[in-house]
Amino acid sequence: MHRGQFAGVQFCEGRAPQTVITADEPDCHLSFAICVQTRGRAMLQSNGDVYPLHGGEALLITPFAQLQWNAADQHAECIIASGGPVFSLRFRPHRRHAIRLGEDDPVGLLLTDCIRRMKDFVPASDSTIVQKMGEVLADLIEVALDEAAEATSDQIFLSSLQRIEELLDSPAFDVNTLAAELGMTLRSLQKRFYQFDTTPREWMAQRRLERTRRKLDDPLLASRSIKQIAFDCGFRDFSHFSRSFKSAFGLSPRAYRP
Known part of the structure; x- marks a missing residue:
C-alpha cells in the first residue's frame, strides 16, 4: 500500500x-x-x-x-x-x-x-x-x-406530492392547503415548483385532469356521468373542466370517453 x-x-x-x-x-x-x-x-x-x-x-x-x-x-x-x-x-x-x-x-x-x-x-x-x-x-x-x-x-418532495394526490378529490383542497400539508410556506412551495417549470396551481389542475381521464377510461365507472366524475376529482365548474380537458388532451370529455 x-x-x-x-x-x-x-x-x-x-x-x-x-x-x-x-x-x-x-x-x-x-x-x-x-x-x-x-x-x-x-x-x-x-x-x-x-x-x-x-x-x-x-x-x-x-x-x-x-x-x-x-x-x-x-x-x-x-x-x-x-x-x-x-x-x-x-x-x-x-x-x-x-x-x-x-x-x-x-x-x-x-x-x-x-x-x-x-x-x-x-x-x-x-x-x-x-x-x-x-x-x-x-x-x-x-x-x-x-x-x-x-x-x-427532490425525491422526498415528489414522494410527498404522490402521497397528497389522493386529497385533490376535495374541491376545498387549494394551493394554501397544499402548502400546509407539505409543511411549507406558500412562497417556498412556489419556488419548489418553479424548479420543475410549473406552479402549484398548474400542478394541481394537471393532476386532477389526469385523475379524471383515468376514471373516464375505467369500464367500471361507465355508468357514472362525466359531470359526476369531474366533481369527484375536485372540479367545481363543469364548463371550466371541459375546456381544460380539451386543451390538455385534444378532445372534449364526451368525445374522449369510449
Missing part, C-alpha cells in the same frame, strides 16, 4: 487483499473519502454499510471514522483520496452521504480524473500549485455533495 499526502488530503493506492484507512484519534471522523476502483471488484465498508465496487466506478463517502476496502478478486486495485478535519466545515460533517460518482455525471468524471492525476502529479509539484489543486478538489467534492442533497430533497 502506497500513501502520499498534501494540503490535508491523503492519497492511498489499495491492492488486494485489503486496505484500511482510519482517523488518528478514536473519536475523530475523517471529512471525506473518494474510492476510485481502477481494476477488478471490491467491497467498501464504512459507517456500518457495505458498498460493492466494479472497475471504473467511484464512491464518495462523508464523514467516516474508518474505511475498509476488501478486494473481491485478485486483480482488484483502487485509489483512495481522504481528507481530515481541515475540510470538515466545508463538508458539513453532521450529514452522512454515500454517493456513487457515475460515468455519466460530469462532476463524478472530473473528481475521478482529478484524483487519478493528482496522485502522481502532486509529489513533484510546487507547494502553491498543490494548495490550489487541493482547493479545486474540495470545490468539486462540495458540488457533488450539494447535488446529492438536492436530488434527495
Whole structure:
C-alpha cells in the first residue's frame, strides 16, 4: 500500500487483499473519502454499510471514522483520496452521504480524473500549485455533495406530492392547503415548483385532469356521468373542466370517453 499526502488530503493506492484507512484519534471522523476502483471488484465498508465496487466506478463517502476496502478478486486495485478535519466545515460533517460518482455525471468524471492525476502529479509539484489543486478538489467534492442533497430533497418532495394526490378529490383542497400539508410556506412551495417549470396551481389542475381521464377510461365507472366524475376529482365548474380537458388532451370529455 502506497500513501502520499498534501494540503490535508491523503492519497492511498489499495491492492488486494485489503486496505484500511482510519482517523488518528478514536473519536475523530475523517471529512471525506473518494474510492476510485481502477481494476477488478471490491467491497467498501464504512459507517456500518457495505458498498460493492466494479472497475471504473467511484464512491464518495462523508464523514467516516474508518474505511475498509476488501478486494473481491485478485486483480482488484483502487485509489483512495481522504481528507481530515481541515475540510470538515466545508463538508458539513453532521450529514452522512454515500454517493456513487457515475460515468455519466460530469462532476463524478472530473473528481475521478482529478484524483487519478493528482496522485502522481502532486509529489513533484510546487507547494502553491498543490494548495490550489487541493482547493479545486474540495470545490468539486462540495458540488457533488450539494447535488446529492438536492436530488434527495427532490425525491422526498415528489414522494410527498404522490402521497397528497389522493386529497385533490376535495374541491376545498387549494394551493394554501397544499402548502400546509407539505409543511411549507406558500412562497417556498412556489419556488419548489418553479424548479420543475410549473406552479402549484398548474400542478394541481394537471393532476386532477389526469385523475379524471383515468376514471373516464375505467369500464367500471361507465355508468357514472362525466359531470359526476369531474366533481369527484375536485372540479367545481363543469364548463371550466371541459375546456381544460380539451386543451390538455385534444378532445372534449364526451368525445374522449369510449
